[in-house]
Amino acid sequence: MASSAFALVFPAACPLCGRECAQPGWAGLCDSCWAGIRRWEGPVCAGCGLPIAAGADDSAPESLCGVCRRGEYEFDFARSFAVYAETPRSAILLLKFRRRERLGLQLGELLAPLWSAHGEFVELENPVLVPVPLHRARQRERGFNQAEVLARGLVRGLKKAGKAAPQVDADCLARTRPTLPQAGLSFRARQENVRGVFKVTETGGVSGRDVVLIDDVMTTGATLSSCASALKKAGAQRVAALTLARATPQFPDTETPGLAEPVDDFG
Numbered sequence: 380m381a382s383s384a385f386a387l388v389f390p391a392a393c394p395l396c397g398r399e400c401a402q403p404g405w406a407g408l409c410d411s412c413w414a415g416i417r418r419w420e421g422p423v424c425a426g427c428g429l430p431i432a433a434g435a436d437d438s439a440p441e442s443l444c445g446v447c448r449r450g451e452y453e454f455d456f457a458r459s460f461a462v463y464a465e466t467p468r469s470a471i472l473l474l475k476f477r478r479r480e481r482l483g484l485q486l487g488e489l490l491a492p493l494w495s496a497h498g499e500f501v502e503l504e505n506p507v508l509v510p511v512p513l514h515r516a517r518q519r520e521r522g523f524n525q526a527e528v529l530a531r532g533l534v535r536g537l538k539k540a541g542k543a544a545p546q547v548d549a550d551c552l553a554r555t556r557p558t559l560p561q562a563g564l565s566f567r568a569r570q571e572n573v574r575g576v577f578k579v580t581e582t583g584g585v586s587g588r589d590v591v592l593i594d595d596v597m598t599t600g601a602t603l604s605s606c607a608s609a610l611k612k613a614g615a616q617r618v619a620a621l622t623l624a625r626a627t628p629q630f631p632d633t634e635t636p637g638l639a640e641p642v643d644d645f646g
């Protein structure tokens with residue numbers, strides 16, 4: 380009661396556009412901003428899910444991007460919910476830098492229909508969800524790992540849909556050293572930056588298991604690929620990856636509209 384009385388006096392403002400939210404007390408996005416986080420429905424690379432411009436020569440259903448054609452990714456399959464356009468980006472920055480965990484859980488729920496739409500995930504056997512870890516020092520500073528919040532949101536979404544929910548193992552992988560911010564680096568530089576940086580911890584039981592990596596943004600895929608490499612060295616069978624957003628040349632990860640804090644480490 381106290382909180383709804385508070386909300387009447389101080390209606391919640393949408394943290395992205397500042398408009399009053401219809402839901403009293405909700406610290407998330409207004410309906411119109413929420414509607415701006417749309418699932419990418421266009422053609423994608425069959426391997427890594429990179430959106431392919433409509434009308435491009437290689438927009439056939441089974442087409443692969445250059446990186447996948449060269450077999451450079453260590454993961455077997457990746458998909459993202461949305462392109463890293465303005466609203467998804469702002470929502471992710473809110474989650475990361477303003478610690479909007481409830482928003483993060485809601486965003487994570489968006490991954491549930493994506494999971495269900497791909498037989499590749501369903502066919503995985505008893506997969507374990509592994510959020511891409513932050514370095515210990517950064518997680519201490521931030522207080523939480525946004526990828527873990529998204530993974531918990533995915534589990535919640537699957538349970539709501541009456542599906543079997545996989546287990547989340549947030550301690551499976553560790554970053555052995557801090558890395559430079561990935562934003563602005565080339566593909567090769569990103570690969571070098573994160574090469575060998577992840578290791579499977581002693582409690583990370585992935586031997587013989589399938590793994591689905593979870594992260595907020597996939598840019599070049601170098602971070603996810605480095606995680607997959609560590610997982611496979613530790614005996615993981617198939618490694619897939621799900622991210623909320625995918626940066627593309629049209630929607631790169633080099634700008635941070637609407638937030639004053641510096642961006643770090645978009646993987």
Ligand SMILES: [Zn+2]
Binds near residue numbers: 393394395408410
């Ligand atoms: Zn709004």
Ligand SMILES: [Zn+2]
Binds near residue numbers: 424425427443444448
């Ligand atoms: Zn690809």
